[in-house]
Amino acid sequence: MTLAISVRRDLGMHHLEVDLEVADGERLVVIGPNGAGKTSLLRGVAGLDPIGSGRVAFGDEVWDDTTTGAHRPVEARRLGIVPQRDALLAHLTVLDNVAYGPRSRGLSRHAARRLAHDELERFGIAHLAAARPRSLSGGEAQRVAIARALIGEPSVLLLDEPTSALDLSAKAGVRALLATATTALARPALIVTHDAVDALTLGDRIAVLEEGRITQIGSGRELAAAPRTAYVAELLGINLIRGSLRGSVLTSGIFELTVGAHEVPSGEAIATVRPRSISLHRSRPEGSPRNVWRSRINSIDRTADRVRVRLVDPVEIVVELTSAGLDAIGVGEGDEVWASVKASEVVVTGG
Amino acid sequence: MSRRRNVLPRVLLVPAGIAVALFSLPIVALIARAPWAELGSILTTGDTRRAVGLSLITSLVTTGIALVLGVPLALMLARTRLPGRRVILAVCTLSMVLPPVVAGVALLSVLGRRAPIGRLLDDWFGVSIPFTGAAVVIAQLFVAMPFLVITLESALGAADRGPEETARALGARPWRVLATVTLPSVRSALVAGTVLTWARAIGEFGATITFAGNLPGVTRTLPTETYLTLQNDPDRALMLAVIQVAVCLGVLVALRRRWTPAITGGRP
Amino acid sequence: MRWIRQPVVGSIVITMLAFVTPGCGSDTQRLNVFAAASLGPVMADVEQEFEAANPEVDVVVNLAGSSTLAAQIVAGADAAVFASANVAQMDVVRDGLGLGAATVFATNALVIVVAPGNPLGIAGADDLARPDVVVALAAPEVPAGDYALQMLGRAGVEVAPSTLELDVRAVVTRVALGDADAGIAYLTDVVGRADVAAVPVPDDQQVLVEYPVLAIDPSTGGPFVEMLTSEIGRAILRGAGFGTP
Numbered sequence: 114m115t116l117a118i119s120v121r122r123d124l125g126m127h128h129l130e131v132d133l134e135v136a137d138g139e140r141l142v143v144i145g146p147n148g149a150g151k152t153s154l155l156r157g158v159a160g161l162d163p164i165g166s167g168r169v170a171f172g173d174e175v176w177d178d179t180t181t182g183a184h185r186p187v188e189a190r191r192l193g194i195v196p197q198r199d200a201l202l203a204h205l206t207v208l209d210n211v212a213y214g215p216r217s218r219g220l221s222r223h224a225a226r227r228l229a230h231d232e233l234e235r236f237g238i239a240h241l242a243a244a245r246p247r248s249l250s251g252g253e254a255q256r257v258a259i260a261r262a263l264i265g266e267p268s269v270l271l272l273d274e275p276t277s278a279l280d281l282s283a284k285a286g287v288r289a290l291l292a293t294a295t296t297a298l299a300r301p302a303l304i305v306t307h308d309a310v311d312a313l314t315l316g317d318r319i320a321v322l323e324e325g326r327i328t329q330i331g332s333g334r335e336l337a338a339a340p341r342t343a344y345v346a347e348l349l350g351i352n353l354i355r356g357s358l359r360g361s362v363l364t365s366g367i368f369e370l371t372v373g374a375h376e377v378p379s380g381e382a383i384a385t386v387r388p389r390s391i392s393l394h395r396s397r398p399e400g401s402p403r404n405v406w407r408s409r410i411n412s413i414d415r416t417a418d419r420v421r422v423r424l425v426d427p428v429e430i431v432v433e434l435t436s437a438g439l440d441a442i443g444v445g446e447g448d449e450v451w452a453s454v455k456a457s458e459v460v461v462t463g464g
Numbered sequence: 465m466s467r468r469r470n471v472l473p474r475v476l477l478v479p480a481g482i483a484v485a486l487f488s489l490p491i492v493a494l495i496a497r498a499p500w501a502e503l504g505s506i507l508t509t510g511d512t513r514r515a516v517g518l519s520l521i522t523s524l525v526t527t528g529i530a531l532v533l534g535v536p537l538a539l540m541l542a543r544t545r546l547p548g549r550r551v552i553l554a555v556c557t558l559s560m561v562l563p564p565v566v567a568g569v570a571l572l573s574v575l576g577r578r579a580p581i582g583r584l585l586d587d588w589f590g591v592s593i594p595f596t597g598a599a600v601v602i603a604q605l606f607v608a609m610p611f612l613v614i615t616l617e618s619a620l621g622a623a624d625r626g627p628e629e630t631a632r633a634l635g636a637r638p639w640r641v642l643a644t645v646t647l648p649s650v651r652s653a654l655v656a657g658t659v660l661t662w663a664r665a666i667g668e669f670g671a672t673i674t675f676a677g678n679l680p681g682v683t684r685t686l687p688t689e690t691y692l693t694l695q696n697d698p699d700r701a702l703m704l705a706v707i708q709v710a711v712c713l714g715v716l717v718a719l720r721r722r723w724t725p726a727i728t729g730g731r732p
Numbered sequence: 733m734r735w736i737r738q739p740v741v742g743s744i745v746i747t748m749l750a751f752v753t754p755g756c757g758s759d760t761q762r763l764n765v766f767a768a769a770s771l772g773p774v775m776a777d778v779e780q781e782f783e784a785a786n787p788e789v790d791v792v793v794n795l796a797g798s799s800t801l802a803a804q805i806v807a808g809a810d811a812a813v814f815a816s817a818n819v820a821q822m823d824v825v826r827d828g829l830g831l832g833a834a835t836v837f838a839t840n841a842l843v844i845v846v847a848p849g850n851p852l853g854i855a856g857a858d859d860l861a862r863p864d865v866v867v868a869l870a871a872p873e874v875p876a877g878d879y880a881l882q883m884l885g886r887a888g889v890e891v892a893p894s895t896l897e898l899d900v901r902a903v904v905t906r907v908a909l910g911d912a913d914a915g916i917a918y919l920t921d922v923v924g925r926a927d928v929a930a931v932p933v934p935d936d937q938q939v940l941v942e943y944p945v946l947a948i949d950p951s952t953g954g955p956f957v958e959m960l961t962s963e964i965g966r967a968i969l970r971g972a973g974f975g976t977p
Contacts, residue, residue, distance in 0.1 A: 159633055161629050161633070186632075187632040188633075188635050188637050192633050192634075194630070194634070196629070196630055198626070200630065202645065203627070204648050204649070213631065213634050217631075217634055217636040218635045271633075572911070576909055576911050577909075578909065594895075595894035595895045595911070673898060677868070678871060678895055679893065680896075684896075688898075692871055692873045692898065693873075694800075695799035695800060695803065695873045695874065698803065
């Protein structure tokens with residue numbers, strides 16, 4: 114069932130004006146700078162904050178409708194929510210935290226705890242059952258919070274900055290967990306973040322919220338290829354390549370990238386490269402860049418000040434250069450071209 | 465642990481020392497001069513037992529009622545935008561700092577037999593509140609309940625709402641949120657406020673004697689008993705005073721480090 | 733001392749000094765008179781007369797229950813004169829300080845205090861035992877309460893009071909406010925009051941209330957006691973409803 118959101122609310126600094134739909138099983142990421150209204154939007158969908166004027170509905174269930182005055186209180190919405198900070202109830206153990214939802218919905222303490230224990234096992238954190246939130250690491254706490262949100266089969270999953278409080282290695286783990294868990298849930302998931310990697314790895318669709326309005330919405334690729342605002346270009350217009358890392362080489366299919374200095378352990382990893390860091394050449398270049406490969410221009414997106422060139426083989430890469438720069442090389446769509454990037458410009462994080 | 469340099473001027477020890485002496489010497493003198501040899505006989509006197517029993521029962525009833533009435537009030541003040549919120553808080557504070565006899569007079573002027581509400585009670589139900597145990601409880605409530613309300617309201621106002629919202633989002637209905645998240649989050653203020661309320665109630669004298677009067681077994685609480693005994697049998701009065709000191713001390717010691725910071729508002 | 737020149741600070745300091753050092757530099761002597769509460773109005777009038785006759789003396793009257801005053805005097809309170817509501821408390825002081833005999837300077841009588849117009853028709857001590865009558869008495873620890881019990885004993889009546897007040901005037905207040913229907917207090921406590929009425933007590937039940945007075949410090953207190961027992965004092969006493977021996 115679809116989560117239909119329509120919100121019009123005055124946030125002081127600007128107006129929040131959002132119309133969104135999230136389908137079953139879809140992960141919609143709302144990304145934007147701080148103060149754009151992301152958290153207000155999420156809280157409005159949850160029912161914790163007013164939506165001003167508008168409507169929020171899940172399938173046939175009307176959660177909020179300011180024209181009819183209908184309002185379903187938060188506790189009746191069957192939400193799975195992971196708040197931004199201090200998600201866990203500090204005075205309860207991990208087990209009781211996870212059992213809190215089922216218990217609130219009528220299960221006996223015993224049954225709720227059993228259910229919670231099973232859930233913790235599914236997530237591989239059953240050993241934390243008796244711990245108190247205070248003693249958990251950031252990553253562990255977030256796993257518990259996610260387990261708690263998913264138990265009891267919520268209608269909708271709402272996540273507020275799921276990885277922002279975590280260190281790099283923990284981020285990777287939680288992202289992976291979220292990906293599998295939300296896919297298994299097959300319900301709408303609304304994720305709010307300001308982290309580009311979160312957006313690109315988790316979002317089936319990404320909605321960019323700037324000053325209360327959605328400036329662009331689409332898949333990560335679409336946004337990277339044709340960003341409509343400077344913010345999108347700056348934030349999302351990065352290349353993301355998944356592969357397996359060994360030492361300082363990331364391998365993705367037949368493509369190999371030598372990466373810059375890092376502390377990521379060997380294994381699944383993500384490499385990010387800024388489009389502007391990549392150079393294009395007509396023929397194979399000499400010189401220092403360690404990464405050189407041959408590719409073909411798939412599309413060219415020209416705007417007044419910059420050009421974004423999309424290469425597809427052997428991996429999908431977007432290159433940004435000036436109009437003049439592209440003209441100087443003298444290539445067009447469909448032409449073969451050489452690309453190069455310094456190893457130091459390739460940033461790798463855990464996958 | 466590193467030794468911190470004493471940054472305060474030494475001479476402050478003098479007034480501080482005088483303050484300590486002011487607090488402690490009377491108690492020490494009391495304990496020293498009390499007729500310990502007669503402790504047994506004094507404790508078992510009918511009058512003593514009646515007064516102690518009455519004080520304990522009324523103060524506990526008062527504390528119970530204060531919880532039933534005061535917690536909801538604190539919640540309403542801290543969590544809703546009640547109109548006149550500031551006025552209510554001011555009135556609470558007022559009854560807390562009012563001279564007790566004045567409080568007693570105020571109670572008489574509304575619940576006395578010829579007073580507006582007292583008259584109704586007398587006419588319709590033949591019930592008159594002054595001179596009854598209920599009057600003792602009401603007098604104690606008037607002066608003591610504000611301690612609970614104000615302590616709790618302050619803690620509730622300062623508490624983080626995040627956990628409550630999380631609880632609601634997990635499906636907890638208002639009563640469950642209250643019982644499992646809100647009140648536990650202000651547990652120490654709740655305990656501290658309750659203890660302060662009880663201590664104030666059991667020590668209440670001026671409002672009690674003015675509103676409830678004095679009758680052994682009915683309204684003659686331990687403070688009243690002590691005051692009257694002082695006139696004829698000072699030694700016995702000393703002992704009764706020591707008993708009250710012991711009770712208060714016992715409660716403070718039992719609560720110790722966990723809760724007294726909430727009362728004293730500072731570090732343990 | 734520059735800060736004294738500041739007008740506000742200066743005037744506060746000077747005012748405080750005035751309170752703290754009375755008579756410093758001038759010649760007013762302070763005379764502390766400890767008197768039973770029921771002697772209140774009388775003492776105020778005698779104080780006026782005495783100060784008029786002896787302008788260099790500042791009389792300060794301390795009113796309280798006789799037993800409270802006695803305890804304070806024995807503990808060392810600075811009292812020049814003690815006027816008690818009963819002989820027992822005077823003896824406490826005399827024994828405690830090793831003093832000579834006291835003089836009885838006034839007498840009082842007990843009355844039954846009722847609401848104006850006597851709505852419940854209380855005629856005597858017997859009516860105090862009625863279940864529909866709410867009775868206030870003074871606590872037996874204070875003289876008035878003790879006298880009341882004596883009176884009730886002579887009348888052969890058992891009364892269940894609703895309250896035992898800490899001083900006798902509170903008994904009158906209870907009846908005046910309407911919380912009690914009747915009480916036993918001194919005649920002098922109801923004289924001149926419009927908010928209560930008095931039912932006299934027959935002679936065979938009446939208790940003789942004697943007020944002894946003693947100059948604890950004969951040099952300063954002696955003259956005061958003399959005025960109290962003089963015709964001036966006796967006139968004031970009679971005006972307030974006291975008897976004079």
